[in-house]
Amino acid sequence: MIQRFLWLAMGYWKGQTQRPAWVLSVGFLICLVVNTYMALAVNRWSKSFFDALQTHKVDEVTGGILQLAILAVGVGLASIATTQFRMRLQVNWRLWLTASLIEKWLVNESRQACAISPAIDNPEARIADDGRLAIELFVDLAGGVINIFLVSAAFILVLWQVGGSYEFLGVVIPGYLVLAVFIYSVVTSFCMWVLGRPLVASVEAKAAAEGNFRYALTRARHEFESRAVVEVDEDIDRDIGDYLRHPVVKGVPIIPDRLPEIDARSGNPFDRFLFLLAATWGRVIQGQTKIVFLTHANNLLAPAVPLLLGAPKYLAGDLTLGDLMQAAAAFLQVQLSLNWLADNALSIANWSASARRVAALDLAIDTTREE
Numbered sequence: 001m002i003q004r005f006l007w008l009a010m011g012y013w014k015g016q017t018q019r020p021a022w023v024l025s026v027g028f029l030i031c032l033v034v035n036t037y038m039a040l041a042v043n044r045w046s047k048s049f050f051d052a053l054q055t056h057k058v059d060e061v062t063g064g065i066l067q068l069a070i071l072a073v074g075v076g077l078a079s080i081a082t083t084q085f086r087m088r089l090q091v092n093w094r095l096w097l098t099a100s101l102i103e104k105w106l107v108n109e110s111r112q113a114c115a116i117s118p119a120i121d122n123p124e125a126r127i128a129d130d131g132r133l134a135i136e137l138f139v140d141l142a143g144g145v146i147n148i149f150l151v152s153a154a155f156i157l158v159l160w161q162v163g164g165s166y167e168f169l170g171v172v173i174p175g176y177l178v179l180a181v182f183i184y185s186v187v188t189s190f191c192m193w194v195l196g197r198p199l200v201a202s203v204e205a206k207a208a209a210e211g212n213f214r215y216a217l218t219r220a221r222h223e224f225e226s227r228a229v230v231e232v233d234e235d236i237d238r239d240i241g242d243y244l245r246h247p248v249v250k251g252v253p254i255i256p257d258r259l260p261e262i263d264a265r266s267g268n269p270f271d272r273f274l275f276l277l278a279a280t281w282g283r284v285i286q287g288q289t290k291i292v293f294l295t296h297a298n299n300l301l302a303p304a305v306p307l308l309l310g311a312p313k314y315l316a317g318d319l320t321l322g323d324l325m326q327a328a329a330a331f332l333q334v335q336l337s338l339n340w341l342a343d344n345a346l347s348i349a350n351w352s353a354s355a356r357r358v359a360a361l362d363l364a365i366d367t368t369r370e371e
Helices: 002-013 015-054 058-107 112-116 123-163 176-226 229-245 259-265 269-315 321-338 345-370
Strands: 166-168 171-173
Touching: 002 015, 002 058, 002 123, 002 345, 015 058, 015 123, 015 321, 058 123, 058 345, 123 176, 123 321, 123 345, 176 269, 176 321, 176 345, 269 321, 269 345
Parallel strands: none
Antiparallel strands: 166 171
């Protein structure tokens, strides 16, 4: 389904929307490059500023403060441009996808909407909500991946040049800070993957449960509005109840053990489904709690690790204070970039769930058209 969504969404770069799509995409990419350059400029500034502090050069410290103000303006302007291109790309792409789905859903055949509803729950929400999330998160995630390569490549060079080599137990380790950041990132990413892997499935289950619940409410409202309550009360309870008793989420059992007790105590299908919603949210909360613990521990340790690794060379006089602070900032930038995928496991899960639901709707529309 992910492949089908990508095939569907890439249509934005064809036809009449081709030009604005490429302009916004290239502009967004250029902004990411400019942001990386500004980050390197701030990194170089930190070396000169802390070297001036170490040598007590008042004029250079004062000049460094002025340079920082200029850099702050540059960073702010680059951030504004990035936000403009990113959000405009998200909005235009989302509008195109929404229009395309609506046209396929309604325009070709007036009966098509009714034809696919039994096969696909809540097509309106899939178009409006899942379509929006699938595009917005995709742009954010794609920008994050590109930023990983840009930032990692730039600051690994800084670490290699500034940190140099280190002799440990008679063995010379070239670029030891680069090696250290890779080891640290692998350890933290592995821990995040172990804790976040169940969370991805739980988020997909929660997204499916939320969509199914919206669909059930929509069906109930339509039934009540189209016929008298006394005539449809039994049908609503039977149809929606059957639908809600059998939610299928691949790989994640979302029907808790207590569900039969609630079924026996209450005949309201919405009560049963609200319990399912609570169960899926409970799994998300448990998974997110574990990740929050690791994230906060990493936020404390990550800035301290490069300072501890560089302290021996600084105390030995092989590094200046500016070199140490520059290396520490570069270490943190690389570590954050290499851990990006693990840190964004929840966003990836949300995007995957929405993209699959949009792709399933598109597939159902095409299948209905062929029949």
